[in-house]
Amino acid sequence: MRISINQKMVADIDALTRRHAIATSTKGELKQLSTLFGPTYLKALRHLLQRSFVQTRGARYDVTIRLAWIDKIPLADIASEPERTELGDAVLFAFDELVLPNGKGPGITRARATLLQAKVTQTLNQITKPTVPISPMKGSTKKEFDLLSKWPRFDLFKASNSDVALAQDVDLRGKKAGTLPFGWYVAAPRLKSSAKKADTSHWKSWWMAGPPILGQACDVTFGGLLQAFFAETPLPHAGNLEVGATFCCKSYPPAPDLLEDWDRVCAEIIALVESSKAPQSLFGNDPPSRMSAMESIGFPAQSGALSNGISSSLAFSIGPKAHPAQIPRRESRGRQFLRRILNILVRRRRIPVVIVHTKLIEGF
Template identity: 45%
Template sequence: MFKWFDPAMARRVDELTRDHCEPKRGLGELKQLGNLFNEVYLLSLYQEMAAGIIRNTRYGAVLQIKLAWIDKIPLAKTSAKPIKTELGDAVLFAIEERRIVGQTVPIARSAKAVILQAKITERYQQIKKPTVPIAPMTGSTKDEYDLLSAWPPFDLYKTSGSGAARATGIVLNATGTKPQPFGWYMAAPKAKHIPSNVDTTWPSWWMLGPPVQGHDCVFSFGSFLRYFLNGMPIPTKSGPLTAGASFSCPSYPPDTASASGWDRVCAEIINIVEDPDMHAPQSVFGVNTSRMASVDEIYLDFIYPIELYNTFLSPYLINKYRLWSFNPSQPFDWYAHRPGKK
């Protein structure tokens, strides 16, 4: 649990998200979504979250937050549809590693992910009160909703033109229950002027809702991120719902051959978007941009270097590693003394 990511921090994340995204309010869907991948925004997000952490010098953990661009790559093919359907537009990853300084391989790793289907709207009723699926329920919007709301068995393809599937018979919803936690909707307004209800309906600019037709998009990006990172159920009118699901990630990038189900989907997405030949769309990001954007690693706490485990804390070692402070309110700042820090 990341207790430092509290409701107050969620509100601050909402404020910086709206401040960053609102000036681009007249742009289309993909360019508005691209704002969340911007280096300036991700740095601001890091600074906000890292400022709330109290580090200690006993255990070591690092939180990695990644955002993958998956618009039309990869795609799902179900037996009920003649064409392939995109999984979503982005994937939010959270990967926590337990580390010992001096070792290159983490001693433990946990990971979770959620698919985000982004939509913008110019329609008055949706700007007034955005509801899933935001766009009219026709064509690709209906195909996307059918996938996100029910998750029938599917084969996974790298691109629309791929002849062979990367994985077949993927089952994410063996029980047939709805909704499942794997994908959520995101809504943003497209408007020449700032919407009059921006403070109440669009406090983070991007608002989220579960894959339930007609469900309000009432969860701000900051609050959603808080629920997602802490693994807390989200109270909705459809009952408590989960944002995303854990997946196995014993190595990074995760191995695809031995994975199945949600593990396989996440492993395939990571391997596809981090392929150096799979650049993000030039029209949105410019030339040769990776499809995976990352917040700077957030050092939650710190483990002593290995040699300290085999000796007493001599004054020499205390001074060498700056591990001692006579002021408890100023704990050791691992980020400031991380390997490679000049």
């Protein structure tokens, strides 16, 4: 991906996340997670990530980042389980897009996503040193862990009461062995009563991440999670796993019926969240789309195909501040003189004149 985060920026992202999230430190996991969707936080995060954008000489690329709220939708229906299981609470999406000088994009060149399963610490031990799966291994926590750690075949449904599957026989594992990188845990401390006295020095960032490996420490900071996600490199100290995986997305939104497995899951999630509202209990009486948390920030509309295909999105785009084809240029003195002469000729003799403006576009 066209974002390269250095260690200084990791620390800046961690500090930013902690400052914004600490206000909800006594709340549950979903309320705490909702702070990551807040416009103030996302605007500040975008400002940091803009500095990490990697541009290619002679071509313009944009990176569009989206955060989807997927609590309770969609759900995986596993043959061996009596109840359906959620895939996570949020999804981080990123899209690289090549944009031509005419403002149109030939297509998305790369797309990536990771599922995020959010948990808050329940005990003093977990606050001191959180380990996967953070919450006690029972009920929904066990079902979620079994899904993220094993990835058996499943059918994908919109909700618990849906009759028709969105996709059948989804196989994310294929022939791959071991733990897969599609979903990660993110943990936050819940500081209540005596828990406030616990040692919280571990929490360099308010959200700390860990792979779906039983007992694995959640010691990847939120900035480190983003760094690994965009770098597409495995983390040796976290199961040697990447954060998320690439998926096929030639245009936006991708057509689910033409895709399968991980590509299909990502496409179905995009289709669902674009048309669904976030829960009122967390986002207020007039909640945004599950993919519209950044809409109110007021970032400039992108000129590429990704943004043109979607009028309202939960996206912010990161790209160069200016591109040769888009920089307004002051008219030279010679051109001004020529224009005056031509204007005189036109007024006197009514000669039809066409003035052609030329610009040098590097790489095209």
